[in-house]
Structure formats: structure tokens, C-alpha cells
Amino acid sequence: MRNNKAAVSPGAASPTADLVVPAATRSPPPSTASRRRLRWLTKRQFVGALYDWATWSFLVAMIGSQFAGIVWNSTTKVQLWELGQNPLLGIYDIVGTNDVPYRDRAVVCVRQGHVYRPMLLSEALSSGSGVNVTLVDSTGSSHSGYRVIQKSGATQTTLDSEPFDAYFNTCDVISETLEGIQQACSTLGYNVTLYNEGSAEDYVLRIVDGLESNHTLQLLHTLPVLVLPFSDNSASARYAAPGLDGSACVFHFRGKYTDASLSVPLFHGVSRSSRETATIRWLGKPDGVWRNGWYEDPSGSKWFADASGGQIAPDFPVASVLGLNARLWDTSTLHELDCLRTNCNVDVMRNSWGDKFAITSQVVDGISVAIADGKGHGLFWYKGPVKMTLSSVYDWQTFVANAALALLLARWAFAMLTLQYSYCIGVSTTWHRAGLGCVSSAQSFRYLPFTLLPQLKTALAAFWSVGCQFEGSQLALVETWFTMYPSIATCFFYYYSLLNLAAKVTRRRISDALFAPSVIFLSAMHYFRFAIAASDWFGFDGRLETLVYSDEVRRMKLHEFFVSDLAWRISGNATSLIAIKMAVLGINLLPLLLSRPLPVLRKPGEGLSGVEQALGVHAANVGGLGKSLVYIHSDLESSAASTSAVAPAPAKWKVALTSYELVRLGYVVYGGRYVLSFEHWDLVSSMILLRDFQHLWNQRVLVFVLHNDDESQDAQDAQDGELGLGGVRIDRDPHMLRVDDPRLLCIPFWQLSTRAIRC
Numbered sequence: 001m002r003n004n005k006a007a008v009s010p011g012a013a014s015p016t017a018d019l020v021v022p023a024a025t026r027s028p029p030p031s032t033a034s035r036r037r038l039r040w041l042t043k044r045q046f047v048g049a050l051y052d053w054a055t056w057s058f059l060v061a062m063i064g065s066q067f068a069g070i071v072w073n074s075t076t077k078v079q080l081w082e083l084g085q086n087p088l089l090g091i092y093d094i095v096g097t098n099d100v101p102y103r104d105r106a107v108v109c110v111r112q113g114h115v116y117r118p119m120l121l122s123e124a125l126s127s128g129s130g131v132n133v134t135l136v137d138s139t140g141s142s143h144s145g146y147r148v149i150q151k152s153g154a155t156q157t158t159l160d161s162e163p164f165d166a167y168f169n170t171c172d173v174i175s176e177t178l179e180g181i182q183q184a185c186s187t188l189g190y191n192v193t194l195y196n197e198g199s200a201e202d203y204v205l206r207i208v209d210g211l212e213s214n215h216t217l218q219l220l221h222t223l224p225v226l227v228l229p230f231s232d233n234s235a236s237a238r239y240a241a242p243g244l245d246g247s248a249c250v251f252h253f254r255g256k257y258t259d260a261s262l263s264v265p266l267f268h269g270v271s272r273s274s275r276e277t278a279t280i281r282w283l284g285k286p287d288g289v290w291r292n293g294w295y296e297d298p299s300g301s302k303w304f305a306d307a308s309g310g311q312i313a314p315d316f317p318v319a320s321v322l323g324l325n326a327r328l329w330d331t332s333t334l335h336e337l338d339c340l341r342t343n344c345n346v347d348v349m350r351n352s353w354g355d356k357f358a359i360t361s362q363v364v365d366g367i368s369v370a371i372a373d374g375k376g377h378g379l380f381w382y383k384g385p386v387k388m389t390l391s392s393v394y395d396w397q398t399f400v401a402n403a404a405l406a407l408l409l410a411r412w413a414f415a416m417l418t419l420q421y422s423y424c425i426g427v428s429t430t431w432h433r434a435g436l437g438c439v440s441s442a443q444s445f446r447y448l449p450f451t452l453l454p455q456l457k458t459a460l461a462a463f464w465s466v467g468c469q470f471e472g473s474q475l476a477l478v479e480t481w482f483t484m485y486p487s488i489a490t491c492f493f494y495y496y497s498l499l500n501l502a503a504k505v506t507r508r509r510i511s512d513a514l515f516a517p518s519v520i521f522l523s524a525m526h527y528f529r530f531a532i533a534a535s536d537w538f539g540f541d542g543r544l545e546t547l548v549y550s551d552e553v554r555r556m557k558l559h560e561f562f563v564s565d566l567a568w569r570i571s572g573n574a575t576s577l578i579a580i581k582m583a584v585l586g587i588n589l590l591p592l593l594l595s596r597p598l599p600v601l602r603k604p605g606e607g608l609s610g611v612e613q614a615l616g617v618h619a620a621n622v623g624g625l626g627k628s629l630v631y632i633h634s635d636l637e638s639s640a641a642s643t644s645a646v647a648p649a650p651a652k653w654k655v656a657l658t659s660y661e662l663v664r665l666g667y668v669v670y671g672g673r674y675v676l677s678f679e680h681w682d683l684v685s686s687m688i689l690l691r692d693f694q695h696l697w698n699q700r701v702l703v704f705v706l707h708n709d710d711e712s713q714d715a716q717d718a719q720d721g722e723l724g725l726g727g728v729r730i731d732r733d734p735h736m737l738r739v740d741d742p743r744l745l746c747i748p749f750w751q752l753s754t755r756a757i758r759c
Helices: 003-006 044-068 123-124 161-176 178-187 272-283 318-324 396-424 453-464 481-505 517-529 529-535 551-556 566-569 573-592 610-615 659-664 679-687 688-696 714-721
Strands: 072-086 107-112 115-120 133-136 146-148 205-211 216-220 225-230 235-243 246-253 263-267 287-290 293-294 302-308 325-328 346-353 357-364 367-372 377-392 631-635 641-644 654-656 665-669 674-677 701-706 729-730 735-738
Touching: 044 396, 044 517, 072 529, 107 123, 115 123, 123 216, 123 302, 133 453, 133 551, 161 178, 161 225, 161 346, 161 551, 178 235, 178 263, 178 325, 205 235, 225 729, 246 302, 246 346, 246 573, 272 293, 272 302, 287 325, 302 654, 346 551, 396 453, 396 481, 396 679, 453 481, 453 529, 453 566, 453 573, 481 517, 481 665, 517 529, 517 573, 610 659, 610 729, 654 674, 659 665, 665 679, 674 679, 688 735
Parallel strands: 146 205
Antiparallel strands: 072 377, 107 115, 107 225, 133 216, 205 216, 225 235, 235 246, 246 263, 263 325, 287 293, 293 302, 302 367, 346 357, 357 377, 367 377, 631 641, 631 654, 665 674, 674 701, 701 729, 701 735
16 A cells, blocks of 8 residues: 555645556646647638637626626716707607607696695596596686697506606695796796685696697696606606696706705796797798697697707707707796806706616707697607716626626636637647537536526516617616626527527537627617617607606516516517517527437447547537537548538448537546546636645546557557547546646646547
């Protein structure tokens, strides 16, 4: 026993010290292939390698941008928004229903006790709301209300918590500054009077319910300012105070009205004459009258209108906007601010989607025109620079997903390096592309369906939002680029992990060629979402309505994406964009559906030899991602080599397992001497910094020893030159070595390669 110890490691106290290892297993000399001259890549090979590394780098950048959210979860960017078309081009069919004053979208401030509470107008008009609604006029002679219309199709029944909180603050500030609001409207030329009946607190609001309705309704104990959100459940809105002469004072709030942390309530509006003159000029329908806040032209068509202009640039050829410059009041002091010294055209909007995403948008000197008849015809134009501050919450689900993908990307990088390095130094004589399929058997890839599961809900929400430019709270998600782009990659990694699993179960080999183009295509689709919307190719103008709000996001369950219309609503019901995403998923499924299953072996263990017998696998029958050469074959009657990606024909003889298949099965050649799994190499390499404390470690790795065929070496070298092999065979029986075994310690951890191994 002493001789055995001395033969392995004199004086070393190790559990492997009693193992008698034959001389052939200690340190086999490097093969003749390792002494070959460096091989240069052809142009085609270089382009292929560059593509693989560019794909990998792109994915690393995407996942890394989200991973950086641990310490950096907020960013600011500036974009130039242009939606709709110049009003000088005339009336057109407006896509979508944004800006329309629907009765189930408008909000009123109803007094409850000593406070004013926001309530949907449709709810306030219902019988069980507790609001006292009386009919003022049914003949149409009254024109002192504000007209709202009924939405066709599904209606909004509740106010989400985010806009409720925002408007609760707004209602409170309005109740304190009504005098300032009335004075500002009067200064702008509007004839606005606060209706009350005896008490200063008995305010009333008058509305006309319906596009063609003549009924004027009066809501008692309600502030005389109607909130008109830009879209359903939006926390951003315009406001209207009905006038006595048919026109309504339309304005916007800033400061304390929209942000409770500020101290100054600001009123932002344009003069009546400039707004009404511009409306009539752009519509090209003079000689009409203003009734119930809308313009009624001689033909009987009714048009609501809101327009304001900022600093006019040379590329804004709308002469009449020059008169739409806004004026600004501090309604608490009844003082008008000097817009020559202070920029009055600054609009700040805040949106959040669920608990994870928030955005603050600041628009400076923007032009906004919204004139429509409530039937989809009119004028809409929005143009201006938007400064957005994006923020997101980095939670444990995101960390788990990022860590899992980081491990997979690291494995992919080592696999690519191994394949390409082995070819360049001549160890591997066949060039192989290194797509996602080369990690088909990696544990980090096999477990991906489980490790990504906690983050999948957010990833799917982002995936179905790709290419959409929303108005409303979902804007907080689609503008957060360090969530959107990583989520695209996350979804496709998850999708391909399922395809890999399905291919293994059904014994099919499928290509990974569509993975990178699909991720790049959807990323580009989201990056150019404004251009897509402006093109009108997909049936919307870029202002998709948010249909899934914060409260629903908080309650959202993963299974709802597959058993309900949640995915459609998250896509804004944009059918064309949904079809594109479904088509991309379907195209990636085609390789699995069109591939043929590998034959079932009646006796799986029969006929295995060499490397397959050692690894216990019939490589030609291993399904999954990665479609390449499996064996190198030789004619039975000659030594001429040929290759095949399927089981060999009867006239061929399996000579070797290709270098790509060795990596795809999850193995690598370590130091040119041993074959071990990537997972075991992880363990060996992780101990590099702890070698001085090797007595503390008792971990073991399983290795297979490689041998050079020394018999008839000259003849063998001639055959190797023809077949492209190194005459390398593998031990049938593995060896268990400690990570501090001298035979492993003498090998630099970066000496990884792969090669064809004889069957």
C-alpha cells in the first residue's frame, strides 16, 4: 500500500492516494493534432463566428442592462413625439378613441361629507350613486352644459386606484381655488359662473348626456369643473367648465393640482378667441355656433375642441397656432405669471403601471390639437420634445431570472470559445457554428423553464406590449427599455427551452437558426414603434389605449395569459401587432413540427462502442436543439471519409463522434487529457483561488481518460490526415478524482478544447 501511495502523490494525504492508476491514465501525451499549425478561418467561417459572438454580445447587453437595476433603476431620455397629422391637411379619420369625452370616462367631483370625491360621470348618473341628478331642460334650448357621449361596446365601470388618488387630490385643490379658476376663465374671455343655490358649497355641474341629446342634466353638490381624461383610467386630463353662452372654458392644470407635493396650483389655458378661431379655420366650416361646449357647424355636425401651442419652430407650418400660446395663473393668489420670464408651456404627466413601473413625462413647448366629432372624424396633432424619467423596481423574481440567464450565457460563451479555439489550433478538424444548440444539454438550459417562471408574468406582459406606443399608465412599461428588451430575450429563452424539451421528448433534432433573428426582429419592432405607428400600416396612429390598469396588474396571474383575453388587452387590442407576434412564435415552432422523429432503438445498449459506450448515450438518437454532424463515417472498403447528420447508411462505418456533438452533450476535453462535463469543469475552475486551502475541499469530479493510439502510428497518422482525426479514444470506465488531485492541479483551468473521439 505504501508503494501505491508513493506512485500517486508522495507525502500527500488525499482520499485518492490509495488509488493505483495505470501509467496510461496518468498524463497521456498530447495528440498529434495539438502539434499542428494554427488554422486561419475562411471569410465564411469568420462571418459565422462574428454573427454568433454578435448575437451573444447583444443578449449580454440586454440582460446586463436589467441586471444593472440592482444599483441603477432609473434613467432619463428625451424623445421628439409626433402623433397624428398637421391640421392644415384637413379632416381625416382618427384612429382610436383617445380624447373623446365619453360619459364613462369623464370624472366629476362629488361632495361626500366635507370632501370632494372623484367619481365616474356614468356612475354619478346611475340611480344608486347617491348623486342628486335633475333634468333642467329637455327641449334643447339650454346650451349651458357640457356635452358627453355614450361609448359603443364595452364601458368602463370603475375608476382605477391610481387615477382615483390623483383626482382625489385634484378635486380637493379645485374646491379651494374655484374663485381663481373662474377669474382665469373670465380673463381668457369665457362667461363662466359658479352655479349654487343659497350656499357657497352647493355647486352644480350641468351636462348634456348624448351626442344628439337635448336633455340638460344638473348634478347637485358637484364641482362645476368636468374632468376629461385623455383615455380610460388615465391620470392625465383636460378640464372643462361649462359657460353660460354655449362655450366652455377648456384648460389644463399644473403644479399642486397634479402633484400633492407641490405648493402652487397652476391654471394653464389659451384665450377663447384664439381657440375658437383656430377651430373654425382648421375645420373649414364657418358660420356655426357654440352650444354645450361643442362647435355646431351649419350642417349640424358637432365638434369638441382643445388646442394649445408652444414655441413655434420653423418645421411647424401652422400659422394659426401662433395665437394659441398658453397663459398661466396661480389660482391661489389670483396672479397671472409672466410667460416671457417663465416658460408656461411645460406639461408634466406621471403614470405608473402596477407596483414596478413608473414614468414622469415633461413636455416643453409642445403643440396639441384635438378636434373631433365623436364619430372618429376630426383633427389630431401632437408634436413636441418629451423628457421622460423612467424607473422600475428590481425585485427577487428579476434577480433569479437574470442570474439564470447569466449562467446560461456564460456556458454559451465557453462552448463557443471551445469549439472555435479547437478548430483554430487544429484539434478539431471540422468547423462548427456555435448557436444556442451547443448548450442544449447544459443544466442551466434544462432548468430554465423553472428558473424563469417567477419572472415570466412580467416578461409576457412586456412581450405582448412590443411595438405598442400607449397613452395611459401602460406607457410606464413600454418606455422602460431596460425592462422591455431584456423581457423579449427572456421570453425567447423560455420558449426555446420548452422547444428543446419537446424535441428531446419526441426525439427530434431542430435548428436554432431562428432564435437570434426573432429576438432582433422584435427588438427592432419595439425600437421603431413610433415609425410603425406613423406609417398607418397597422391601423392605429400610435396612441393605443391602456386596457389593463394598475389594479389589474397587481392581481394578474400567469395562467390568465393563456386562458383569457389578457394578452390581447395588454397589446391594446392591436390585431395587426398581435398577429405579427403570433406569426413569429409560429415560425419558430415550424422546425419542431416539420422535423422527423429519430428512430426508436429496440436495444438501446446494443452496438455502442468507444465514446458512446463510455458516456452511455447513442448520440444519433439524442433530440433537442442543435442540428449538425453527429458522426464521422468511413467506407468499409476504403478509408475515404464522409459525414452524415443522421444514422449511418449500412455501407458506412462510424469512425468518430464529432467535436460539436461532444460539446452539445455537455462534455469538454480538459487539458487535452480528460473528458469531463461542463458542470464538473465549473467545480474545478471555481477552486482556483482556493488552492492554498485544498485540504479543506473534498469535492470530486468524474473524468474519462483519453488515449492516443500508438500502434502503427505512421499508418494511423496517414489515416488521421485523411479522416481529420487525432487517433484519440476514450476509456470505457470513468475515474473519480478530487478537485485537488495533482493530475488536475497541473492543468491550467482555461485549457478547454473539443475534438472528434473514436467510436
